[in-house]
Amino acid sequence: MAPPARPPIAVTGLGVVSPAGHTVEEFWRTVASGHSTAAALDDPALARHRVRLGCRVAALPPDGPVPAKDARRLDPFALYGTLAALAAHRDAGHPEPPPGRSAIVVGTAVGGRTTSDRESALYTEHGPLRVSPLMPLVTMPNAAAAQIAMRLGWSGPALTIATTCASGADAIGHGALLLASGRADVVVAGGCEATLTPVTLAAFGNLGAHSQRNDEPARASRPFDTERDGFVMGEGAGFLVLERLHDARARGARPYALLAGYGSSSDAYHLSNPRPDGAGAVAAMRAALADAGLTAADIAHVNAHGTSTVHNDRAEAAALRTVFGPHGVPVTSTKGAVGHLIGAAGAVELIAAVQAMNTRRVPPTANHEKTEEGLDLDVVHTAARPIRSGAALSNSFGFGGHNSTLVVTPL
Known part of the structure; x- marks a missing residue:
């Protein structure tokens, strides 16, 4: 028996705090320009560091919106998350679901690392x-979810998800599941992180994963580029407001997009390295496409995970070839511009994917000059590229x- 059709899920609000800006407009302008925000870190404690x-x-x-006194009592990860979530809620027109019909889902990899250190x-x-x-x-991973709930006065579930660098994306996916199952009417979901300690x-320098x-530094993050030598760590937060489409329209909201599909998987392979053939990534992409009722041909562009590490870029390239075929779809990586935001990455990058889809313009992958031989990807670089109307996929x-x-997908 086929599962019952789920209601369309609308994205009605966006909020971001990032190295590229504290508003969606600032963030998108920087990312679309292909400008890198990486810089030397002015911290005497780093004098002997490899990174x-x-x-x-x-x-x-x-x-x-968070008073300075309160902000000083928050770890940066929770402050960034609270500010981005409140901005998304404001952008959505301050939706106020009935008591208990709200949900907050936050993704973070480690929580309050700055305070802990x-x-x-x-x-x-x-x-x-x-x-x-x-x-x-202050350091508990659920501190951001608790702060957002208190600021909004929402008494529904306030959840925290930790799947390392997939945390922000998984939080959004689980937010959509709460709406589809009827357990919530409005969801604020996203990710936040502050690990530049x-x-x-x-x-990460000793692990050999960081550039x-x-x-x-401005040339350090180079996704899929032949000269890459590791990722560049960033910090920040991205949040979205999600609602069932008919509820959003009933209150007069103007959605940005539909969150049409979500897929997740586990490599069950290694703590740090992906499966070289990208099989786990293939499973997640195909699950998301099936959930959306789409095929690979319906995707107009991919916002890749694109870390700028050798193994991850190769595994993702293999997965993209399996799903889309060689040179099958324009690919970009936001990490060239803002670095790897760890638990916040998936949420911030989905916001970039929504912006690219709605403007029909894929931002260039900052610092990408020459694709590594054998990756067989159509990496957008040098300048933004116009694209056809169609769905976007974010890994x-x-x-x-x-x-x-x-x-x-567009509305």
């Missing part, structure tokens, strides 16, 4: 009495073999 670069969020305006340093230097009693509340950078192009893959794919 001394990243894509950092610029100073936030002092008069934002700072308090650990205080403990090492000064002893246990200097550790803040608020540390458990000395300890984290040291770990060490410290002398030319997010994470450590541990987590694969997540989202498909959006």
Whole structure:
């Protein structure tokens, strides 16, 4: 028996805090220009590090919706997430579902790493009495979901998902499932992360996954490029408001797109390396296409995971060839511009995919000059490219073999 048709899910609000800007307009303008936001990190603690670069969020305006006193008590990951979620809610026209009919789904890989590292340093230097009693509340991965719920006054489920670099995409996918099952009427979903700390950078540098192009940071993140040497870490948040289409139209909302498909899978292979043939990614993409009722031919462009690491780019290229055929679809990676936002990446990149779909213009992959031989991808680079009207597919893959794919379609 065929499963019952689910109601169309609309994207009615967008919010972003990123190295490319604190509004969707600023973010999209930077990404569409192909400009990289990577820079040297001015932190004396990094002097002996292999990695001394990243894509950092610029100073936030002092008069934002979170008072300065409250902001100081939040880890940056939760602050970024709260600001992006509130911006998305505002952009959607402040929808207010009945009590208990809301949901918040947040993706993050690690939670309050900035605070955790700072308090650990205080403990090492000064002893246990200097550790803040608020540390458990500030660093817990669900801190962002709790803050968003309190700011909105929403009493429905407030959930946190951790699938490393696929967390933001999985949060959005699960938000859509809550709407489709009738368990919520309005969902705020996305991801947030702030991991540009000395300890984290040291770990990824020692792992060999992070670019060490410290002398030319703006050229360091090079997805699918023959000269790539690792990803560049970023920070920030992206959130979307999701509603059933008929509910959105009933209240006069103007949706950006339909969230038509969601697929996820596990490589069940290795903690850090993907399956070389991209089989897990293929499964996620095909599941998302089937969920959307589409075929590969319906996809006008792909926002790739595109980390700029050797193994991940090769595995994703193999997966894209399997699903779309050689040179089958224009591909871009937002990470060339804003770096790898870890748990926030999938959400921020889906916002870029929605913008590209609606403007019919795929942003160039920043720093990409020559595609590695054998990848057989149509990587958009140098300048933005006009595309036909059609659906967009966004990939997010994470450590541990987590694969997540989202498909959006125009209205």
